Every structure is written in C-alpha cells, then in structure tokens.
Amino acid sequence: MAKQQDQVDKIRENLDNSTVKSISLANELERSFMEYAMSVIVARALPDARDGLKPVHRRVLYGAYIGGMHHDRPFKKSARIVGDVMSKFHPHGDMAIYDTMSRMAQDFSLRYLLIDGHGNFGSIDGDRPAAQRYTEARLSKLAAELLKDIDKDTVDFIANYDGEEKEPTVLPAAFPNLLANGSSGIAVGMSTSIPSHNLSELIAGLIMLIDNPQCTFQELLTVIKGPDFPTGANIIYTKGIESYFETGKGNVVIRSKVEIEQLQTRSALVVTEIPYMVNKTTLIEKIVELVKAEEISGIADIRDESSREGIRLVIEVKRDTVPEVLLNQLFKSTRLQVRFPVNMLALVKGAPVLLNMKQALEVYLDHQIDVLVRKTKFVLNKQQERYHILSGLLIAALNIDEVVAIIKKSANNQEAINTLNTKFKLDEIQAKAVLDMRLRSLSVLEVNKLQTEQKELKDSIEFCKKVLADQKLQLKIIKEELQKINDQFGDERRSEILYDISEEIDDESLIKVENVVITMSTNGYLKRIGVDAYNLQHRGGVGVKGLTTYVDDSISQLLVCSTHSDLLFFTDKGKVYRIRAHQIPYGFRTNKGIPAVNLIKIEKDERICSLLSVNNYDDGYFFFCTKNGIVKRTSLNEFINILSNGKRAISFDDNDTLYSVIKTHGNDEIFIGSTNGFVVRFHENQLRVLSRTARGVFGISLNKGEFVNGLSTSSNGSLLLSVGQNGIGKLTSIDKYRLTKRNAKGVKTLRVTDRTGPVVTTTTVFGNEDLLMISSAGKIVRTSLQELSEQGKNTSGVKLIRLKDNERLERVTIFKEELEDKEMQLEDVGSKQITQ
Structure with a gap:
C-alpha cells in the first residue's frame, strides 16, 4: 500500500499543477455514469415516439434512401448499404448495422417490413442471415412512407459524427411505426417492450382520436383490438391488454394456433402458428427434452413439416391419450404459450416517457401536425418565390420590345438589371430571371402558360395559408393521408384475439364443446x-x-x-x-x-x-x-x-x-x-x-x-x-x-x-x-x-x-x-x- 502511495505522489510531482484539478471520486463516477446512461437511453436503446425508430434503424433507412436504394429500383448488395451507413452516419461495427437491417427484412420479426430483402436473411428457427456480400436489399414500399417529404424541411437535421454529412433527428413517418412494428430494448435502469399492432386498426384509432380528442382507452379498444404479431398465433384477451392501453404497462398472453387432425391410426396436434419471438427449433428441443424426462407423456412422435407455405409442426398423440389434455400440458410446460410483457417506454422530446395507447397516438398525431406545418411552410415559400419570378416574367413579356431594347443597349448584365429595375420596378431576382429567359418563352403560347401557372400558384398559396391558419383543416388533411396509407397498405389481422378463453390452463379450457x-x-x-x-x-x-x-x-x-x-x-x-x-x-x-x-x-x-x-x-x-x-x-x-x-x-x-x-x-x-x-x-x-x-x-x-x-x-x-x-x-x-x-x-x-x-x-x-x-x-x-x-x-x-x-x-x-x-x-x- 505504501509503495502504491509513493508511486501516486511521484506522478503528482511530475504533473503541471496548473492543469490538475482535485475532484470527488463519487461525483465523477455519478457524472460519468449519467453521461453513459443518457447516451445509451437516447442514442441506442429507446425508440423515438414519433417515428418508432432507434438511431441505428433511422440511419440505415436514411442511408439507403440517399443511396438510391428505393423500392422501384434494382436491389443492391447489403454490404454497400452497410458500408455507406457505417462511413457516413454510424461509426460502429458492420455486423451491428447488418443485423439491424436484416431484422427489418424478416417477416417473422417485423409486422410491416421496412427493408425488401433478396436472399437468405435468417429464419424463425434461429438461422443467421447469409453474409452481407451475398444478400441484396432495398427500401420497402412502406418504408418510403416513413421518408416521404424528408426533402421538404419536414424534420430537423444535425451534423453526423465527423461533421461532413447531415442526418435527420427523426423521420416524417407517414404511418405510426412505433405501434405498427413495435420495439424492444434494454437501456440503463429501464427497458422498453412495445408490441406490434394492425395498421388498419391504428389508423382507425387515429381517426377516432382526431374526431374525438376526449375518447377513452375503452373506446380505442373498440377499433384497436390489441396486439397483432408478425407470427400470428392466438391472443387471449385479458386485463393485461386493457392495462397497457390505460397505463402503458401490462401483459399479453400469446398461444400457439394448434389444430387436432386425425391421421390414419392416431390423432395429431398440428401447430401452424407460434408466439412472437419463439424459436421453433428450440421449441421442438424443449418438447423432446420433456418427453425424455417423462415430464410429459402421450407423445408418439414429433416432426417438423414446415415449408415456404408456413409452419407445420406435427405432434403425434398416443392412442390412449386425449389430445386436448396433452395440448394443455404443452401449453403449461413449453413456449407454445408465452406471456409478452408490455412496457411502452419511448423518447418524447429527448426524454424517456411511459406512454399509454392514447398518449402514443397523440404524440404521433402532434408529430404529423408539425410535419404538415413545416412541409406547408416549405411549399409556401417555394411557391411564393416562383410567383414573384412569374410576376416579373409576365411584366417583361408584356413589354418585350422595351425589354429587348434595354438589354441590347446595356453594357453588361448588371446595367441591364439596374435599368429593368428603374423602368419596370423589377427587383434583382426578377431581373435575373428575365435575362435568363429564352426567346421561345416569348411566344404567345408560352406567355399563356405563364399566366396559367401564376393563377394556379395563387390558388395554391391561398390554400397553404389556410392550412397554416386552420388546425381543423390540418387534421382533415392528415386524416385523408392516413386513409390513403390504409387503402394501400392496410391488411387483415394475423393474430386472432380470443375473448372467451381464460389464460389459466386446465384440462377442459381448450376442449371444444361438441x-x-x-x-x-x-x-x-x-x-x-x-x-x-x-x-x-x-x-x-x-x-x-x-x-x-x-x-x-x-x-x-x-x-x-x-x-x-x-x-x-x-x-x-x-x-x-x-x-x-x-x-x-x-x-x-x-x-x-x-x-x-x-x-x-x-x-x-x-x-x-x-x-x-x-x-x-x-x-x-x-x-x-x-x-x-x-x-x-x-x-x-x-x-x-x-x-x-x-x-x-x-x-x-x-x-x-x-x-x-x-x-x-x-x-x-x-x-x-x-x-x-x-x-x-x-x-x-x-x-x-x-x-x-x-x-x-x-x-x-x-x-x-x-x-x-x-x-x-x-x-x-x-x-x-x-x-x-x-x-x-x-x-x-x-x-x-x-x-x-x-x-x-x-x-x-x-x-x-x-x-x-x-x-x-x-x-x-x-x-x-x-x-x-x-x-x-x-x-x-x-x-x-x-x-x-x-x-x-x-x-x-x-x-x-x-x-x-x-x-x-x-x-x-x-x-x-x-x-x-x-x-x-x-x-x-x-x-x-x-x-x-
């Protein structure tokens, strides 16, 4: 101990005392830990409540967007997308980026795919995606809706890690991605677990909220029935669903979809859908383990007949076993039935907030209003600039002989600009536009086109001003846009909600009354x-x-x-x-x-x-x-x-x-x-x-x-x-x-x-x-x-x-x-x- 103290004293003697500060170790640990915690919370683990994305997901989508990997363009190698994102926005390991991108291409992980993948992107059995040099990808058609109008000043941009690029802090998100695809993550001292929902139901819920801002969570439950998972399966309606709609916390019981089929000599339990995030191979191994340990009896054989058409796990039942009773035992002892914990924690204005269903919809709706207002202002400014130029061009067209004479007599462009300003009250922008006109633009037909364009711009400018001044009109536009999304991307539920079945498993709970x-x-x-x-x-x-x-x-x-x-x-x-x-x-x-x-x-x-x-x-x-x-x-x-x-x-x-x-x-x-x-x-x-x-x-x-x-x-x-x-x-x-x-x-x-x-x-x-x-x-x-x-x-x-x-x-x-x-x-x- 004395030797270590001597070493510390020797180091102090060699330091420049003017740059050394004495601080409390406890204070420094607290400060450093808080910085680390906030970094994990804000920049890694929790999604933004507005677009439902974590920074890495947002960077992958934006990187593919600016790289031209759109849904109507040819596929590009995944390695190219990963490289672009890593070099421009996300200076971390390439596998972290590739895993993120792969998950957005897996139909068993995301309810609504954001990446259109081509090649092996993994399986529900836990198989990893093929190497990024083999697979190809591009943005999905729905992902384009997340990025829609991002070039119209709809969101804020910040400098990337080296200051050479700009990246968005949030995406415009034309659909409620946070609730549609859900999210999960473990931060420091907190975690989030948000289930996916049906897009059509979410849009119906948003429209209900627009029409009736005072609606209750019970009313929302009439249109948003509950979670809708990528892998389907059955959801047993419990108080847990009502709880997370009301408080943001709850539990959802997911039960595999199983049919009892009659084979030639015996009955069989045929599993066609399994709970979300359940590994099929691991599930089979667990059943085999229970049979070997004699904890479950009555199983004659088990085999996986799954194919591209879907899951088909066949469990043959011994002749002296009641299939329904065996099924209940499997629900109790395996992950054929699981409980999905809901903790709807997301970032609101940069801080983690526990949101209930109505609050999550309200945050998204506020974001859409902000996006619409910013887009409208952007469009209004562009149209006003164009209207201003058109006014100058039309003045010049109506006085074309004088304008031509002024230009011919002017020694240079600046003299022409000054003369046009004096003669026709054209400012510098209008005068430059006149000088840039082509002779063919002076025909009667072209002049008529300019007049028509000016009239249309005037009407559009008036409409933009109305939008900015009228929140009801803003909400009406948002409703129309949401309905378009629903018409194009809405689909039927995959997870069936069972209202008359208890989550408690007994021998008769699944036996059909017949x-x-x-x-x-x-x-x-x-x-x-x-x-x-x-x-x-x-x-x-x-x-x-x-x-x-x-x-x-x-x-x-x-x-x-x-x-x-x-x-x-x-x-x-x-x-x-x-x-x-x-x-x-x-x-x-x-x-x-x-x-x-x-x-x-x-x-x-x-x-x-x-x-x-x-x-x-x-x-x-x-x-x-x-x-x-x-x-x-x-x-x-x-x-x-x-x-x-x-x-x-x-x-x-x-x-x-x-x-x-x-x-x-x-x-x-x-x-x-x-x-x-x-x-x-x-x-x-x-x-x-x-x-x-x-x-x-x-x-x-x-x-x-x-x-x-x-x-x-x-x-x-x-x-x-x-x-x-x-x-x-x-x-x-x-x-x-x-x-x-x-x-x-x-x-x-x-x-x-x-x-x-x-x-x-x-x-x-x-x-x-x-x-x-x-x-x-x-x-x-x-x-x-x-x-x-x-x-x-x-x-x-x-x-x-x-x-x-x-x-x-x-x-x-x-x-x-x-x-x-x-x-x-x-x-x-x-x-x-x-x-x-």
Missing part, C-alpha cells in the same frame, strides 16, 4: 367418435362397421353426449364410476378403442352394464333395475362426488346383478320388459326415493329362467318398440298396455318364436327417431322409425336388419335429432346381456 358418440365393447373398450361417423340407411340395410373389436368381443354401449358431460359407469356389481367425456381418447369408427380399466378403477370381475351422461345434478333421479327385477329410485345429487375409483350405487342379493340404469324426472311411467316378451307399466312415484347404497323393491314379476331385458319411461315416447335377437321388431302404442302396480307380470308385447329369437330390448319411442342397431359383428345400421308401421300387441313384427349367418342383434339405440337447436341426443335403451 356432441360426440361414446362407444364401449363387451370387453370394456371405450372410444369417442364424431356424430357424423354414421350414415342414415334404409330398413334392412347391411350397415357399416361401427367399432372393430377383438375376437369374442362386440358392441355393448353407445350414447351421444357433450365433450364436457360427466360419464357415469354403472357395473353389474352395483358400483358407479365417473369420468369426463373428453377423457376418452378420440378414435376412428374402425379403431378398437382404449380399455375402460385405463380410465376407471374397475375390478376384474366387474362388467359395465349402463353408461349415462349427466350435465346437471340438481334435478332428476337414477332409476335402477336388476336382472331379477329389483328396482330403486335415487336422486342424481347423491352422485356428484363420484370419482374414477368408484362408489356403491345399489345393494342387492348375491345371486343378482344390476341390469340397467336410466334417468327419470319424478313423474314418469316406467316400462320394464322381460326376455319372454312381457312388459309391465307402472308410475315411478310408487317408489319412494332411496339413498345411494340402499336396496330396492320388486318392479316386475318374473318366471324361473326369465330375466329383465328392457327399461324405459313414458317421457321417451308414446310407442313401445320391441326388437328380437334375429333382427325382428315392431311398434305398438303404449295405450295398449294397462297401467298396473309394480311387481306385476305385465302384458305380452312380442310373440317370441324361432324367427324372432329372444327379446333383445323393449323401449318407448315417439316414432320419428332414428334407430341404431348393433350386431354381434360390430356393424351399425341407422334407419328411421318412420319406415316402421305400428302393430298390435302379441305380434311378431317385421325385419329391421339383415343379419349374416351366426350373426345376432345385440343392442338397439334410439337417436333423436332436435332440429330447432341442432343438438343431438341419444337414449341408451338396451343391454347386450341376454340370459336364456
């Missing part, structure tokens, strides 16, 4: 299919395959419900399990489906006998019926808290099993059918409401070897449909069946013969429904009940479906189409289980 067909096989394979998978056929049709099954397996259950419905699985053991409909993976008509044991914790010896959907638990009942005719009624609200691990739904004897469960409304008449063709009809209020775990009472009297094979209600129709195992069926009015008390034997409804086979189902219908019949081979035939005529009791019926040898009818389902609200409903009316 009607789907849920199918289940005897061995418990579940599948979700679109309602349009089945085609209407005439009675007796052979049908199409509805579900491919394994050997000794066939269709057991089929219903239509909403993707957001609860599905309740009732088993023959009297238990109930619950899942959401969308949890069943979407499949194809010919797929085998997914085992139910993958979704619910069913025991090995349990068989699902009824599958019902519920949307509202507040009203209604579940009506239970066992194989031996035991019935029970329980309120729906006792089943709200059922989970996938199941709970007891009904109790019964060991030699009995649950046959079916239906929903009732409290005032229904119950119809129970038997395998021997008998039907009992009684009112449901004969049964008191019992608890979920309670036992029931007898509903139908059965003979030995006879079992229940049908359960329905009067709410489902005024006709009774009876169908035999061999595809024979008939319709009979329910009025032909007397109302009895429960536990009666009932009335004969179908004459059971070898032709009919045992009764598969008996159910009530209206007669205008469609009938879906499922065979043991997994075929499904859909036909209209209107093709089936009404018959009496105890008849054998007609052929409903053509069955092949060893093929039998196993299940019948009624399909109702409500034309008014276009909603689809299916009533599950039968059970596959037939006991002889």
Whole structure:
C-alpha cells in the first residue's frame, strides 16, 4: 500500500499543477455514469415516439434512401448499404448495422417490413442471415412512407459524427411505426417492450382520436383490438391488454394456433402458428427434452413439416391419450404459450416517457401536425418565390420590345438589371430571371402558360395559408393521408384475439364443446367418435362397421353426449364410476378403442352394464333395475362426488346383478320388459326415493329362467318398440298396455318364436327417431322409425336388419335429432346381456 502511495505522489510531482484539478471520486463516477446512461437511453436503446425508430434503424433507412436504394429500383448488395451507413452516419461495427437491417427484412420479426430483402436473411428457427456480400436489399414500399417529404424541411437535421454529412433527428413517418412494428430494448435502469399492432386498426384509432380528442382507452379498444404479431398465433384477451392501453404497462398472453387432425391410426396436434419471438427449433428441443424426462407423456412422435407455405409442426398423440389434455400440458410446460410483457417506454422530446395507447397516438398525431406545418411552410415559400419570378416574367413579356431594347443597349448584365429595375420596378431576382429567359418563352403560347401557372400558384398559396391558419383543416388533411396509407397498405389481422378463453390452463379450457358418440365393447373398450361417423340407411340395410373389436368381443354401449358431460359407469356389481367425456381418447369408427380399466378403477370381475351422461345434478333421479327385477329410485345429487375409483350405487342379493340404469324426472311411467316378451307399466312415484347404497323393491314379476331385458319411461315416447335377437321388431302404442302396480307380470308385447329369437330390448319411442342397431359383428345400421308401421300387441313384427349367418342383434339405440337447436341426443335403451 505504501509503495502504491509513493508511486501516486511521484506522478503528482511530475504533473503541471496548473492543469490538475482535485475532484470527488463519487461525483465523477455519478457524472460519468449519467453521461453513459443518457447516451445509451437516447442514442441506442429507446425508440423515438414519433417515428418508432432507434438511431441505428433511422440511419440505415436514411442511408439507403440517399443511396438510391428505393423500392422501384434494382436491389443492391447489403454490404454497400452497410458500408455507406457505417462511413457516413454510424461509426460502429458492420455486423451491428447488418443485423439491424436484416431484422427489418424478416417477416417473422417485423409486422410491416421496412427493408425488401433478396436472399437468405435468417429464419424463425434461429438461422443467421447469409453474409452481407451475398444478400441484396432495398427500401420497402412502406418504408418510403416513413421518408416521404424528408426533402421538404419536414424534420430537423444535425451534423453526423465527423461533421461532413447531415442526418435527420427523426423521420416524417407517414404511418405510426412505433405501434405498427413495435420495439424492444434494454437501456440503463429501464427497458422498453412495445408490441406490434394492425395498421388498419391504428389508423382507425387515429381517426377516432382526431374526431374525438376526449375518447377513452375503452373506446380505442373498440377499433384497436390489441396486439397483432408478425407470427400470428392466438391472443387471449385479458386485463393485461386493457392495462397497457390505460397505463402503458401490462401483459399479453400469446398461444400457439394448434389444430387436432386425425391421421390414419392416431390423432395429431398440428401447430401452424407460434408466439412472437419463439424459436421453433428450440421449441421442438424443449418438447423432446420433456418427453425424455417423462415430464410429459402421450407423445408418439414429433416432426417438423414446415415449408415456404408456413409452419407445420406435427405432434403425434398416443392412442390412449386425449389430445386436448396433452395440448394443455404443452401449453403449461413449453413456449407454445408465452406471456409478452408490455412496457411502452419511448423518447418524447429527448426524454424517456411511459406512454399509454392514447398518449402514443397523440404524440404521433402532434408529430404529423408539425410535419404538415413545416412541409406547408416549405411549399409556401417555394411557391411564393416562383410567383414573384412569374410576376416579373409576365411584366417583361408584356413589354418585350422595351425589354429587348434595354438589354441590347446595356453594357453588361448588371446595367441591364439596374435599368429593368428603374423602368419596370423589377427587383434583382426578377431581373435575373428575365435575362435568363429564352426567346421561345416569348411566344404567345408560352406567355399563356405563364399566366396559367401564376393563377394556379395563387390558388395554391391561398390554400397553404389556410392550412397554416386552420388546425381543423390540418387534421382533415392528415386524416385523408392516413386513409390513403390504409387503402394501400392496410391488411387483415394475423393474430386472432380470443375473448372467451381464460389464460389459466386446465384440462377442459381448450376442449371444444361438441356432441360426440361414446362407444364401449363387451370387453370394456371405450372410444369417442364424431356424430357424423354414421350414415342414415334404409330398413334392412347391411350397415357399416361401427367399432372393430377383438375376437369374442362386440358392441355393448353407445350414447351421444357433450365433450364436457360427466360419464357415469354403472357395473353389474352395483358400483358407479365417473369420468369426463373428453377423457376418452378420440378414435376412428374402425379403431378398437382404449380399455375402460385405463380410465376407471374397475375390478376384474366387474362388467359395465349402463353408461349415462349427466350435465346437471340438481334435478332428476337414477332409476335402477336388476336382472331379477329389483328396482330403486335415487336422486342424481347423491352422485356428484363420484370419482374414477368408484362408489356403491345399489345393494342387492348375491345371486343378482344390476341390469340397467336410466334417468327419470319424478313423474314418469316406467316400462320394464322381460326376455319372454312381457312388459309391465307402472308410475315411478310408487317408489319412494332411496339413498345411494340402499336396496330396492320388486318392479316386475318374473318366471324361473326369465330375466329383465328392457327399461324405459313414458317421457321417451308414446310407442313401445320391441326388437328380437334375429333382427325382428315392431311398434305398438303404449295405450295398449294397462297401467298396473309394480311387481306385476305385465302384458305380452312380442310373440317370441324361432324367427324372432329372444327379446333383445323393449323401449318407448315417439316414432320419428332414428334407430341404431348393433350386431354381434360390430356393424351399425341407422334407419328411421318412420319406415316402421305400428302393430298390435302379441305380434311378431317385421325385419329391421339383415343379419349374416351366426350373426345376432345385440343392442338397439334410439337417436333423436332436435332440429330447432341442432343438438343431438341419444337414449341408451338396451343391454347386450341376454340370459336364456
């Protein structure tokens, strides 16, 4: 330490004391840091609120402008533009200039391109542009609007770094570039992050502000919907958008645009648009990393099929995975969904200011007024100068003989000027213009042209004076110019704003509410299919395959419900399990489906006998019926808290099993059918409401070897449909069946013969429904009940479906189409289980 002090003292002795000043180190550090900070803020990191450009961007555009690289001229090497800008205006590294220019040529970086690039200027995968000696560039057509009228004293110029050139402090900016293209930058102690917006919407907002200077940010939101990013994607409308419109700070949630496609064997998530500033390659690597770490399951394959036509990232989904659930996991764990922070900080009069949307538009509008006023003054001065000269020329033309004589007699130009001034009161400027006239300008035709020009100039001068004196006229002109920009460069939004979706991600937030067909096989394979998978056929049709099954397996259950419905699985053991409909993976008509044991914790010896959907638990009942005719009624609200691990739904004897469960409304008449063709009809209020775990009472009297094979209600129709195992069926009015008390034997409804086979189902219908019949081979035939005529009791019926040898009818389902609200409903009316 002492040695260092000696060195300092020695240096001081050798210094000239007259030039050495003692200052505080703290003060010097503060001053130097502030100078550095202001230099970064003003000259590097923050854009000017008027033209939306940082100095380097402005210099690149102006350098290309004075270099003649206009949009209607041939491309020039990028190296030439970079060299000109670096030598004249921006004495920094050439790569900084080239990177800036390249970004203005990237359609995935800028919403509205300012540089028209030719060659490889990088990609959304993070590839860098080719070397500047290979690429070519010029100003885009829209960039010309930023520089429009810059030669008419519309903006201030300052000396460049060496004083040999002049550069503009701001561009005229005929469109609001700050908001159209946005900006981002990190300064000292502050940063800016401004999203891009749609040009047409911005112009509409400016026009609204001109017409109503007192408009609120809520009113601006009606025309400027929110950000509009270069890469498109979806924007989830949140309070963050309103916040930055009001305060200049907020957050924007950007979600990739993803479609669910059905491939040959499985579903796939196809990403067609990704959030702004997301690197596609990095995104893919992150997904692969999560799969390897087993943080995300359900992805079978991922590949990038992107091309010149656009992004196409295909994520194949495993068969046992619900695509919507996987998509939500990807939104949570990857940059398929991002949050864009908004901090609208920009330079206003050389100082950083946080601007809200209205203030940003006002600053731009004030700039346009200033540009218009300066341009008008410039034009006015030029026109007044020309008008003054024309006045002198016309005086000379009207006195041409005298003027010629004066010029001939004058010894030199100055003598001629003086004489013209004395004779005709022409000042020196006018006199010089007269001397410079060509003889051909003295013809009558040319004189007439001068007079016409003078008149036009007079009108134009008067108009310029009106513009300068009338701010309303100024705003009118600005509106017209903005409308021209909109007509020429306005376009549709790329980013769609979603107003009815929460930014919080849950398993159902992205699952479309739609009607789907849920199918289940005897061995418990579940599948979700679109309602349009089945085609209407005439009675007796052979049908199409509805579900491919394994050997000794066939269709057991089929219903239509909403993707957001609860599905309740009732088993023959009297238990109930619950899942959401969308949890069943979407499949194809010919797929085998997914085992139910993958979704619910069913025991090995349990068989699902009824599958019902519920949307509202507040009203209604579940009506239970066992194989031996035991019935029970329980309120729906006792089943709200059922989970996938199941709970007891009904109790019964060991030699009995649950046959079916239906929903009732409290005032229904119950119809129970038997395998021997008998039907009992009684009112449901004969049964008191019992608890979920309670036992029931007898509903139908059965003979030995006879079992229940049908359960329905009067709410489902005024006709009774009876169908035999061999595809024979008939319709009979329910009025032909007397109302009895429960536990009666009932009335004969179908004459059971070898032709009919045992009764598969008996159910009530209206007669205008469609009938879906499922065979043991997994075929499904859909036909209209209107093709089936009404018959009496105890008849054998007609052929409903053509069955092949060893093929039998196993299940019948009624399909109702409500034309008014276009909603689809299916009533599950039968059970596959037939006991002889």
